[in-house]
Amino acid sequence: MSSLSSSTSNYTQPKASVCAVIGGQWGDEGKGKLVDLIAKQHQIICRYNGGANAGHTIVDELGRKYATNLLPSGVLTPGCINLIGNGxxxxxxxxFSEIDNLLEKKKNDDDNVIHDLEKRILISDRTHLVFGFHKAIDGFQEGVLKESGSQIGTTKRGIGPTYTTKAARSGLRTGDLLSDFETFEKKYNKLLKTLKSQYPTCEELNSYDAQGELDSYKNIFIPRIKSMIIDTVTYLHKAIYVEGRDVLLEGANAVMLDLDFGTYPFVTSSNPCIGGACTGLGIPPRAISEVYGVIKAYCTRVGSGPFPTELKDETGDLIRKIGGEFGTTTGRPRSCGWLDVVAVKYGCMINGFNALCLTKLDVLDQLDEVKLGVGYRLNGVELDTVPYSADDLDKVEVIYETYPGWKTDISKVRKFEDLPQNAQTFVKRIxxxxxVPVKWIGVGAGREAVVVIQ
Incomplete structure (x- = not known):
């Protein structure tokens, strides 16, 4: 019996720390900041869901900002492997546009951090591919929904249509790029023919330049990407269970946009929650040691859908202006509102957060008072959780607690006890x-502008 136990021990007890960072609201919470902050403690950073619809901004040690959509947040960390999962x-x-932009921006830097960037990017051979015709369908679908007044507010990056072809078992994956090109071309043309039959009135799809896209793949993209595509499931299991290399899991979007748990149908097409980390990378739940939730000191939302604590007044406009609340991917202004504690608690239930990172507390520095949405009331009945129906969530009356503001610049504070008393009270009440304990507090844009609570 002992020999059998010994022979299977490699895959029962992880030798590495595996931590997940998940958005606890409607996205745009500043997940990249936390990932960037703790990236040096990990050898591998994995993106497990979503696509180019997600965006995050990374600020380097000199205060320079870098916006990415697909690349994991470890791109500026020397030696860090950046892995894109099957989800x-x-x-x-x-x-490649993101990679080239980063290389161009950093080419004259003395530190030369990302000169080896392409060698530090690994892509699962099971990752599904977004083609230009997926984006054409995305725009077409949004146009149809807009006519009926029920648009989702997608980024039109082809994310939903690609997940649709994945679920329909007709999609193409990065592993298909490793086969002979003739086989890839046949699969591509078969998929396009199917989609044209499904969307006969989509003019952009019917006039689509398939040959031009195929030529770009054959001559430009496939030769460059081949070395990045691997079996990431085996790679991660070896890293976690054999080599003891610490891994950080990075989710795109957030709890309230989760396909199953968010404000459906005003959601993304994947699972940003912790379950998506397991299915989006092929790692077992018991391998994950810590799950961190990231929330803003207020709430924002981009696109359509219910937003109970939204501020449609001067305070909302001020928060948007100070916080720079415009989409990384689209540039669209984000709706702003008070922190919704009910939604945060809901996210904690689903993900089992060990600790929270509270970002952008400094954005509230100028306000005379700040509020927390601590409960909902629907048809005279108090609710302590998020209702299933987006229509019901849109109708709830929010129960608020009001606190005095601190009216002080906190951007230079690095210890919790040095925060103004009113700010401390606000954080403690959250x-x-x-x-769930708050472990990090963001007090500015820079990577060093963080209060760490031991």
Missing amino acids: VVLEIPKL QEKVG
Whole structure:
């Protein structure tokens, strides 16, 4: 019996730390900041869901900002492997555009951090591909929904249509790029023919330049990407269970946009929650040691859908202006509102957060008072969780607690006890109401502008 136990021990007890970072609201919480902050503690950073619809901004040690959509947040960390999992849908032209932009921006830097970037990017051979015709369908579908007044507000990056072809078992994956090109071309043309039959009135799809896209793949993209495509399931299991290399899991979007748990149908097409980390990378749940939730000190949302604590007034406009609340991917202005504790608690239930990162507390520095949405009331009945129906969520009356503002610049603070008393009270109340400890507090844009609570 002992010999049998010994022979299977490699895949029962992880030798590495595996931590997940998940958005706890409607996205845009600043997940990249936390990932960037703790990236040096990990050898591998994995993106497990979504596509180029997600965006994050990374600020380097000199305060320079870098916006990415597909690349994991470890791109500026020397030696860090950046892995794109099977749960992601990958737009290859966009990926290389991001890589080239980073290389161009950094080429004159003395530190030369990312000169080996392409050698530090690994892509699952099971990752589904986003083609230009997926984006054409995305725009077409949004146009149809807009006419009926029920548009989702997608980024039109082809994410939903690609996940649709994945679920329909007709999609193409990065592993198909490793086969002979004739086989890839046949699969591509078969998929396009199927989609044309499904969307006969989509003019852009019917006039689509398939040959031009195929030529780009054959001559430009496939030769460049081949070395990045591997069996990431085996790679990660070896890293976690044999080599003891610490891994950080990075989710795109957030809990309230999760396909199953979010404000359906105003959601993304993948699972940003912790379950998506397992299915999007092929790692077992018991391998994950820590799950961190990232929330703003207020709430934002981009696109359509219910937003209970939204501020449609001067305060909302001020928060948007100070916080720079415009989409990384689209540039669209984000709706802003008070922190919704009910939604945060809901996310904690689903993901089992060990700790929270509270970002952008400094954005509230100028306000005379700040509020927390601590409960909902629907048809006279108090609710302590998020209702299933987006229509019901749109109708709830929010129960608020109001606190005095601190009216002080906190951007230079690095210890919790040095925060103004009113700011401390606000953070403590969030922690108390949510029931999960706050471990990090963002007080500025720079990577060093963080209060770490031991």
